Amino acid sequence: xxxxxxxxxxxxxxxxxxxxxxxxxxxxxxxxxxxxxxxxxxxxxxxxxxxxxxxxxxxxxxxxxxxxxxxxxxxxxxxxxxxxxxxxxxxxxxxxxxxxxxxxxxxxxxxxxxxxxxxxxxxxxxxxxxxxxxxxxxxxxxxxxxxxxxxxxxxxxxxxxxxxxxxxxxxxxxxxxxxxxxxxxxxxxxxxxxxxxxxxxxxxxxxxxxxxxxxxxxxxxxxxxxxxxxxxxxxxxxxxxxxxxxxxxxxxxxxxxxxxxxxxxxxxxxxxxxxxxxxxxxxxxxxxxxxxxxxxxxxxxxxxxxxxxxxxxxxxxxxxxxxxxxx
Amino acid sequence: xxxxxxxxxxxxxxxxxxxxxxxxxxxxxxxxxxxxxxxxxxxxxxxxxxxxxxxxxxxxxxxxxxxxxxxxxxxxxxxxxxxxxxxxxxxxxxxxxxxxxxxxxxxxxxxxxxxxxxxxxxxxxxxxxxxxxxxxxxxxxxxxxxxxxxxxxxxxxxxxxxxxxxxxxxxxxxxxxxxxxxxxxxxxx
Numbered sequence: 001x002x003x004x005x006x007x008x009x010x011x012x013x014x015x016x017x018x019x020x021x022x023x024x025x026x027x028x029x030x031x032x033x034x035x036x037x038x039x040x041x042x043x044x045x046x047x048x049x050x051x052x053x054x055x056x057x058x059x060x061x062x063x064x065x066x067x068x069x070x071x072x073x074x075x076x077x078x079x080x081x082x083x084x085x086x087x088x089x090x091x092x093x094x095x096x097x098x099x100x101x102x103x104x105x106x107x108x109x110x111x112x113x114x115x116x117x118x119x120x121x122x123x124x125x126x127x128x129x130x131x132x133x134x135x136x137x138x139x140x141x142x143x144x145x146x147x148x149x150x151x152x153x154x155x156x157x158x159x160x161x162x163x164x165x166x167x168x169x170x171x172x173x174x175x176x177x178x179x180x181x182x183x184x185x186x187x188x189x190x191x192x193x194x195x196x197x198x199x200x201x202x203x204x205x206x207x208x209x210x211x212x213x214x215x216x217x218x219x220x221x222x223x224x225x226x227x228x229x230x231x232x233x234x235x236x237x238x239x240x241x242x243x244x245x246x247x248x249x250x251x252x253x254x255x256x257x258x259x260x261x262x263x264x265x266x267x268x269x270x271x272x273x274x275x276x277x278x279x280x281x282x283x284x285x286x287x288x289x290x291x292x293x294x295x296x297x298x299x300x301x302x303x304x305x306x307x308x309x310x311x312x313x314x315x316x317x318x319x320x321x322x323x324x325x326x327x
Numbered sequence: 328x329x330x331x332x333x334x335x336x337x338x339x340x341x342x343x344x345x346x347x348x349x350x351x352x353x354x355x356x357x358x359x360x361x362x363x364x365x366x367x368x369x370x371x372x373x374x375x376x377x378x379x380x381x382x383x384x385x386x387x388x389x390x391x392x393x394x395x396x397x398x399x400x401x402x403x404x405x406x407x408x409x410x411x412x413x414x415x416x417x418x419x420x421x422x423x424x425x426x427x428x429x430x431x432x433x434x435x436x437x438x439x440x441x442x443x444x445x446x447x448x449x450x451x452x453x454x455x456x457x458x459x460x461x462x463x464x465x466x467x468x469x470x471x472x473x474x475x476x477x478x479x480x481x482x483x484x485x486x487x488x489x490x491x492x493x494x495x496x497x498x499x500x501x502x503x504x505x506x507x508x509x510x511x512x513x514x515x516x
Contacts, residue, residue, distance in 0.1 A: 036505075039337055039378045042370060049370035052344060053363050057429040061368045061382045064427065070394040141419075145399035158415040161398045165417040169441075250420065260424040 057257060065258045069265060077268040078143035084272045085139060088279035096287060099208050103290050104304050112300035112326035113314070121299045123185070127178025130171040135275050137171070140164035142268055172244055179237040189221040190231065195312070196224035206288065221313040225284075229277050240270035300326045329493035330388070330407035331450055331472075333481065334501055335381045338508065339488035342367050342379035346480035346489050350383070353451065353479035354468025359434040364448040365480050381480070381489045384409065384430035384448035392422035392431060406472065407494075408450040413466045418442040450491070451478040 048060045057063065116124075140148065141164055149157050199205075199217040204225050207213065217223075222230065243263035246255045255263065285292045291305040306314040317323040350365045351358060358364070365383040370376075386409045393401040393409065400415035401422075411422075420442050422431040433442030444466075453470030456463035463470060471478060481491035490497045 036337070038376065039370070039380075042376075043380070047370045049368045050372040051366050051368045052347070053366035054361065055363060055366070055429070055432050056423070058366050059368065060429065061370070061380055062427050063429065067391065070391055070425065074394060141397040145397060149399055154415070158398065158400075158412075161415070162417045165397075165419060247420075257424045257426075257429075260420075264421065264424070 063257050065261060069261050072265060073142070073268065074146065077265070077272065078146050080272045081139055081268065081275060082143050082147055084276040085135065085279065088276050092279065092283045096283075099206070101288050101290060102206050102208075104302070104308060106304045106308075108291065108305075109303040111303040112294075112298070113303050113306050113317075114299065114324035114326070115295050115301045115306070116299040118299060120185070121296055123178055123181040124296050125178075126174055127182055130175035130178065131274070131278060133167055133171045134175055135271070135278060137164035137168040138271050139275075141168060142271070169248060172241075172248055176241045176244075179233070179241060183234045183237065186230065187234070190227045192224075192227060193220060195219070196227060199224035216308065216311070218312050219310050220316070221310060223309065229281055232273060232277055236270040236273045239266050240274065243267040243270070298326070328405045328407075330495075331386055331492065332407075332494040332497055333381075333383065333385060333450075333478075334490045334497045336488045336490070336501060336504065337378040337380050338504075339486040340367065340379040340381060341486055341488070342369050343485060345483055345485055346381045349479045349483040350448070353471075354449075356464045357446065357466055357468035359443075359446070362432045362434060362446050364430075364432070364446070381484075382428055382430075383480070384426075384450070385428055386448075386450055391425035391427065395421045395425040397421060402455070404452060404472075406450075406452070408452045408472070410449055410452060410454055410467075411445065411447070412455045413444040413446075414455075416444045418444060420445075448478075451476070 043062045044064060046060060046062060046064050051059050053059075140161055144157075144161060144164070148160075152160065195218040199219060202212050202215040202217050204223060205212070205215040205217050207215075243266045246253050246260060246263040247267065250260070285296065289305075289309065291302045292309075294305075295301045303314075314323075344367050347363055347365050347367060351363060354364065365381060367379055367381050369379040371378065386407060388407065390401065390403070390409045392411075393403070396411075397419060398415045398417045400412045400417075401409060402412070403409055418433060418441060420431075420433065422445060423429070423433070430447045431445045432447065433445055435441060435443040449467050449470075451469050451471035453459075453463045453473065454467030456466060458470055458473045469479070476482070478491045481489045484490075490500060
């Protein structure tokens with residue numbers, strides 16, 4: 001019996017080597033079973049195979065990617081977003097304490113000049129309100145577990161982070177619509193001009209001490225700082241929307257896992273930039289620039305505000321007769 | 328304490344999917360339709376160099392899922408088993424992106440990437456609920472570790488390709504196998 005097995009074994013072995021020779025051609029027998037090192041190398045390279053499982057990504061035993069993504073999120077992006085929000089607020093409060101705000105030199109004239117249409121004001125808030133909610137909920141999602149969770153109860157934390165995710169998902173849609181409308185419709189007034197360089201040289205005339213005191217650089221419809229914010233918002237808004245769509249609709253775009261992780265990093269980087277700019281933007285409009293907020297409430301600005309902050313624009317509309325006062 | 332690990336010997340795995348079935352049966356109470364915590368993948372299927380390997384959560388010592396979770400719902404038991412709290416999970420899917428082994432799975436596929444609560448292999452160690460409670464059974468499946476038993480998949484592996492247990496014990500068994508493998512008269516006598 002034992003001998004019989006040996007014969008069959010020998011026959012199989014011979015048959016197999018014959019097949020191998022026929023396949024190989026160069027006379028080198030191919031191993032019927034790959035060596036462990038070979039299998040491991042293939043798996044590490046992300047080899048896919050057959051599996052009975054229908055679940056997502058299950059045909060690939062190992063997905064290899066750069067693990068530094070994980071440290072990047074916890075050690076850099078999360079603290080950076082905290083700094084972009086709270087750090088910028090602290091810096092701005094200190095700046096206003098030291099420097100004071102930008103007052104209208106001649107006070108309010110009471111004459112209101114048409115600056116933004118009702119539609120412009122509404123698309124601003126269509127983007128702005130979701131943007132604020134996205135920053136706050138995004139902060140919870142990126143940095144919450146490092147900065148907030150240690151001081152919260154487990155149940156409260158679970159509710160907070162779940163709520164943040166839901167709000168973040170829903171608010172993404174109006175934000176993207178607002179972003180697209182603002183970017184497309186407002187771009188023509190935001191093109192850089194030569195006088196923008198001079199605006200930056202005197203920090204927009206907002207510094208109330210030293211050599212910059214009392215300067216009033218030229219500005220058109222938008223000043224150089226607003227233009228920088230606009231183009232940063234346009235670019236990083238695009239990146240944050242595109243990466244957000246990948247994460248929001250995985251069924252639609254079917255991104256790979258590695259692409260999703262890259263999207264996550266790009267999303268966070270864009271959020272940090274937009275958040276820092278948003279804080280500056282909000283401070284400028286509400287506190288720093290007296291009379292500035294009115295533009296995004298009624299769409300009209302005070303005439304003295306217009307001549308002080310947007311002199312070239314004011315001169316232009318006065319010259320070409322498009323200047324309109326509020327009834 | 329032990330450091331629990333799975334090890335799959337590709338020289339022994341015959342792609343019978345017994346481990347998959349054992350896992351499904353053991354943790355049935357927690358598994359929604361379509362979810363299987365363990366799978367067998369065959370690379371080079373039907374070609375030279377064919378090898379099958381049983382894959383599930385590997386209970387990493389520096390688990391990427393744990394690092395990336397925004398809700399921080401993962402935790403590690405004193406046996407080195409990576410578990411998660413389904414009450415804290417927000418279904419964002421980051422763990423699925425981060426896991427090299429595709430272990431995390433989600434019951435729903437909805438708009439807005441709403442995925443439901445993540446499910447993955449628990450090393451048959453249940454979850455944060457009270458041991459052997461109905462809540463634990465419903466959310467996480469069985470808790471064999473609390474009974475002093477090893478995961479069902481490895482226990483039922485017919486060829487003992489899939490090993491589960493303390494890393495040192497498991498790797499010693501495998502090392503011994505490799506040492507004796509290919510010995511003279513080991514197969515045909």
